Amino acid sequence: MSPEPENLNVEVTIHDADTAVVAVGGELDLDTATLLHTHLANQIHHGRLHLVLDLSGLEFMDSSGLNTVIKATRETRQANGNLYLAAATPTVHRLLEITGMSAASPIHSSVDDALKAASSASASAGEAS
C-alpha cells in the first residue's frame, strides 16, 4: 500500500505572517491524508495559526481525510488559531454535513470569505491578548 501523492494536490499560499491558504485538489483518503497533515502541521509549526482549507478542487474525502481536518482544527485551536473550511464541492459539503463537522466548523462559501473570517478572528484574538 504505497502512498500515491499524485492523487492529491496540495498548494500552500502564504497570505500573511499567521495565515496560509492550503488548496487541496483530488482525493483525500487513507493514502493521501498524511500528506495533507504534513503540510498543515508544517504551517502550524511555522506559526501560521489561521489556516484556510480551500476545498474547491477536492472531489472525494473519506474518514481518514476528515480525521486530518479534525486533527488540524484541534491543533490550530489549541494555539488560539483556527482552521477554516472554504468552497467545498457538493460531495464534500454533504460529507461535512453528515458527520456534523459543518456544525463545529462552518463552511465558508469562498476562500475570500474564509480569509475575512480569519482576519477578524485574528484581530479579535489580537485585541484580546
Added chain:
Amino acid sequence: MTGGNQRLDALAATVEQLRSDLAVAQESTDARALIGIATGILVERGHGGPTEAAQHLESLAEAARVPLLELAADVVNAASGDAVTDITPPATANGGPHGAPGPVLRLRAAEAGSLSSDAQSAAEALLDQALAPLGADSLALWAAGQDGALVLAGHAGFPRGEAERWRYVPPGVGTLAQRVLTERKPRWYGSLPAGALGIGQRGGGARAVLPAESAGRILGVLEVCWPHPQPPLTPATTRQLDALADLCAHTLPGADLGGHNTDSHPDDAMNALGDLADGLLDPALVLRPLIDAHDAVSDFRIAHTNAYFTDLAGRPRSAVTGMSLLEAYPLTAREGGLYEHVQRVHATGEPFRSERMALGALVDDVPLSTVASVGMARFGDSVLLTWRVESETVRLAELLQHAQRLGRIGGFEESVVSRQVIWNSQLFSLFGLPPTSSPVPLERLHRHAHPDDSVAIGRFLRTLLHHRHSASTAFRLQRADGVVRHIRIVAEPVTGPAGQLVAVRGAYQDVSSQHWTEVALAATRDRLADSEQQSAERNRLALQLQQAIMPPSPPAVDTAGLRVAVRYRPAEEGHLVGGDWYDAVVLPSNKVMLAVGDVAGHGIKAATGMVVLRNALRGLAATGAGPAQLLGWLNSVAHHLTDQVTATAICGVYDPETRQLRWARAGHPPPVLVRGGEATALPLPGGILLGAMPEAPYEEHLVTLEADDRLLMYTDGLIERRDLSVQQSLEHLLSIAQEPAPELDKYLDRLLTHSRSDTDDDTCLIGVHLR
C-alpha cells in the same frame, strides 16, 4: 466412455495382428495351391506323376530364372483357354468364403498384361472370350471421375449410337453404374427394374453391375448386360464376374499396373501432394493406403503432415507423421467416423466434405473429442485430408471438461432468469450428494459452508452478481456426510446482448490437498520473514479481536415482534482491518439497543478503538439513558482515548411497548426506513462525529415503527463511492432497499451483494423488521 474406447483401440490392434497373421498364412496357402494346380496341369500333360511334375516345375523355374510361384501362375495361365473361367478352381479349392483373391488377382494382373491395356480392346475381348459364354450380349466399362462422374472407357455389343450417347455421365445422374460406384457393392438385376437409368436400357433383360477395384480403390464400374431376364447367379459366376470387373480395373486410368505395391508410386507424385498440403492454411495430412494381402486397404499411413498440423492429442507433429491413421487416431474407426470416410474417398475418388465432424483422440486413455470441419480428396492413390477445428472455444470447452475430471473440478451454470441450476456429475460427487439430488444454488451456498466462510462467500457473490466480474473464493465445504473439504469456487457472469446478467457459470475445485500445502508454505514463509510476520500478526490480532467481538454470522435478535439481523463484512483480504461495529442487545429494561459505528482509520488502532467504544456504549446503555445522552458520553470517551480516535455512530433505543425508536447520531449517515414498499432516509438530527470535540451536543429523534416496517442502519462501507456524492450513493441504496424481499436475512444479503460501494472498507449492516 474410456472403457469403450480402450476396447476399440485394443480391438483395432488385435484385428490388425490377426489380419497380418492371416495374410501370411493365406499367402503360403495360396502359393501352395497355385503350385499344386500348376503341378496338376503338368501331370495332365504327361510330365509324370505329381512328384516328377513338381520337380519339373522347379527345374523349369530355375532354368527360366523366375520365382517358382510366378512360373506356376504362368503355367496355369497358359493352360487355361479361358483364363478367367479356369482361375476359379483354386478359389474353390481353397474353400474359404472369400476364395483366394491373392493369387487370383496376381494372375489377373498378368492376364491384364496379356490383354490389351486399352480399355476398349479389353471390353471387346472380355465380351467375346468370357461373357458371351455366360450368355451376356453387351458390356460397358466405365472409368470413375474424381467427382462421381463416369466416362465410358470401353464397350462392346451395344447398338450403334448407344455408346456415343453414354460417352459421359455427369455426377448425380443416378445410373445403375453410379449407384454401384457410391455403394461400392456389386448389384445384380435378374430383370432390369422399370425406370432404371443407364446404357442399353431399352433392351431390358438382366444386368450385373460391378465395381472395378484395384488395390482397394474403385477405378470404375463394369456393367454386363443379358438380353433376357436371368435366374440368380451361381456363386461361381458371381466370383467370376467380380474377378472380371477387377481385371477390367487394370485397364482403367489410375490403375497401378505395377502391381500391388503401393509404394511403387513415383516419389514425385507424393512430393507434389506434400507440396500442396504445405501450401494449405489448415492442418493437412497426406494419407497413403496400407494394402493387406487381400489387396484390401487395411489402414492408411500418415505419410506427410503440413506445418499447420497440430495433433488432436497434443503429440508432436513428427511423432504422428509416419504412424498409421488408426494407430494415431483409433477413435476415428468409430462407425461413421473419419476412417470410414477416408476409406470411401480413397475407394471412390469422390471428394468428401463435412462442416461438423467429431474427431476423437485419446489423451492418456482419456477420450478427447473435437468438432472440426473436415475435407478430403483423392490424389492418385493418396488421400489429402484437411480439417479445421470448429472453433477454439468449442475445443476449450472440451478441454475444460477434460481438465474438470482430472482436477476434481465440478462445473455449474445457474440461470439468473429461470433460477435453474445445472451441475455436472463431478460436482455432485464433490458435494457428496447423489446425482439425483437437486443442486445447491449459489444463494444457499453459505449453508453448506463453514460459518466463518460465509463472509468470503458473500463477497464473492457480490463481485459476481453485482459488479458482474469474474470472482473466486475459497471456503470450507461441510458436506452432508460430515466430511470437510477445502473448495475453491471460480465463476464468471454471463451477460446478454444488452449487458444484463443472464447466468452465472463456473466451477468448484476441491483444493483440499493443495490447501494444506499452501498452509504449510505460508507457515514457512511467516517464519522466514520476521517483520512481515509481525505485521501479519498484528493484522491477524486485529481481525481476531474484531471477530471475537463480532462473529461474522451472529445470532439474530428476535424479541417482542422485533426481528433484528446483522451483517458484518470485513475489509478485503490483504487490507487492514477496519473499525466498523454493530451492536444489538436487549437491555435490562427490555428495551432493545441498536448501534452501528465506524472508527476512522484501519488496523489495530481502529480495532481497539472499536472495542472500547462498543463496550463503553453497552455499559453506558445499561444506565437507561437516552441515545443522545449515550452518544454525548461516548464522545467524551472517544476524545479522551489517548490515540484520539474519531468515530461516527448511530445509537437507537427501541421500546417494544410503544414501538418507538429514539435515536441519535454522531456524524453517521442516516438510517433508512422502508415502509409500504418505499424507502426513505430518516431526517438527520444534529450531532458531530465522536472524538472531534471535547464536548458535543447530540439531538435525538423519535420514530414510531409500524407493522412490517424495515429499518436499516449501516456504515459507509455500504455506500461509499469515489465517483458519486454521498447523496447519490444513498439514493442508490434507497432504490435497492425498497425492492420487495421475503425474508430479512436474505434481504440483508441482497443489500450487501448489490451495494454500489467501490472502496474496500469494511461494512456493517443492521436490519430491523417489525412484524
